[in-house]
Amino acid sequence: MSNDETMEQARFIFSSVVMMRDLMFRAQRKSAWFAKRSGLESLTLPQMHAVFAVQARGEVTISQLAEALDVSPPSVSVMVDRLVEKGIFQRRHCEEDRRKVMVCMSPKIDGAMQEFEETGLVVFADIVDKIGPETTRKWIEVFGEIRKAMNKDDLVGWESIFRTQMKRRGSKAVPESMHEVGGGKDS
Numbered sequence: 001m002s003n004d005e006t007m008e009q010a011r012f013i014f015s016s017v018v019m020m021r022d023l024m025f026r027a028q029r030k031s032a033w034f035a036k037r038s039g040l041e042s043l044t045l046p047q048m049h050a051v052f053a054v055q056a057r058g059e060v061t062i063s064q065l066a067e068a069l070d071v072s073p074p075s076v077s078v079m080v081d082r083l084v085e086k087g088i089f090q091r092r093h094c095e096e097d098r099r100k101v102m103v104c105m106s107p108k109i110d111g112a113m114q115e116f117e118e119t120g121l122v123v124f125a126d127i128v129d130k131i132g133p134e135t136t137r138k139w140i141e142v143f144g145e146i147r148k149a150m151n152k153d154d155l156v157g158w159e160s161i162f163r164t165q166m167k168r169r170g171s172k173a174v175p176e177s178m179h180e181v182g183g184g185k186d187s
Contacts, residue, residue, distance in 0.1 A: 020127075024120045043088075046071075050079055051088060051105075055113045059104035061094075 043051065046069070053068045054060055060068070066076040080103050083089040088109050094100035105113060128136050 020124075024123045027119050027123045042086075043083075047079060047083060050076070050083065051109070051113070054089065054103055055105055055110075059102045061100055061102060065103060 062073050066073040090106045091101050094102050
């Protein structure tokens with residue numbers, strides 16, 4: 001495959017992902033409860049990334065959050081301070097090692113984040129309904145291959161985050177790997 005063809009395909013995939021992201025965020029911004037009562041509408045983009053990272057992981061240390069966001073621990077510490085002041089995050093001492101401080105979502109925000117996620121799922125469920133089961137299976141297979149192609153550094157702990165998210169959603173069959181979702185050719 002020529003470099004031009006590869007770049008054209010990459011451009012199409014990238015623009016499709018951006019369209020899906022924008023569709024999801026538009027739907028989520030329309031959620032009145034989320035926007036008005038959560039207090040998240042006033043956050044900066046880096047603060048929202050921190051909120052999503054903590055929400056996905058459950059709780060983290062400052063170092064873990066800094067690694068997930070690819071910023072320095074002192075920068076993350078300042079950001080966490082601001083988010084604690086706003087009532088979005090809470091800090092608590094780790095039960096196993098009292099020297100470690102854990103950062104987690106405040107109960108006030110946890111419900112808003114669940115609504116945010118559910119709204120996004122509704123958007124994708126609508127897409128799945130529109131494209132039908134055969135195309136959906138192909139989509140899952142393609143995304144499975146994309147995940148396989150990503151190296152460990154690209155994923156930064158996403159495998160365990162994925163399993164945690166599946167358990168939170170009450171999935172009956174929590175796969176050992178994201179690659180098992182949707183089956184594949186043998187399903």
